[in-house]
Amino acid sequence: MAERVDVATNGIEALALFEPGRYNAVLVDLSLPGVPGDQIAIQIKQMDAAVVTIMMTGWILAGSDPRLAPFDYCLQKPFVPQELRDIVSRAIKR
Numbered sequence: 544m545a546e547r548v549d550v551a552t553n554g555i556e557a558l559a560l561f562e563p564g565r566y567n568a569v570l571v572d573l574s575l576p577g578v579p580g581d582q583i584a585i586q587i588k589q590m591d592a593a594v595v596t597i598m599m600t601g602w603i604l605a606g607s608d609p610r611l612a613p614f615d616y617c618l619q620k621p622f623v624p625q626e627l628r629d630i631v632s633r634a635i636k637r
Contacts, residue, residue, distance in 0.1 A: 554578030563591035568634035570618070573600040573610060584613035595634035 549566075551557035554577040561569070569587055573580040584596045596613060601620035604611060611617065615637070618630050 552576075554580070554583045557583055558586055561587055561590060563594075566591075566594055568595040568597060568631055570597045570599055570631075571614075573598055573602060579610075581610040581613055588613055595637055597630055597634055 549560055551560050554575040557569075557571070557575070558578070569584070571580040571583050571587075575583060580598060580600075584598070587594060587596060595615045597616045597618055598611070598614040599618045599620060599622075604617075616630050616634060618626065
């Protein structure tokens with residue numbers, strides 16, 4: 544089975560594109576235009592609790608930051624391609 548990657552340029556587009564059961568993992572930037580990334584992740588988890596959510600951010604967040612709650616993993620920017628491959632691989636195996 545081939546892996547599929549879809550891209551959305553903002554939160555509204557991401558929510559419109561998302562279908563429960565279609566994705567193993569979703570990468571979401573915390574500072575998406577339109578709807579903040581954490582709100583996107585909350586809505587996606589409500590539609591499909593099994594999907595793994597990965598936050599991408601350049602912000603330094605405290606471990607107690609509530610915006611982390613809907614995410615299973617956090618990928619700190621800047622990152623190298625190997626870090627992205629590793630976290631997506633872990634997410635898919637989960």
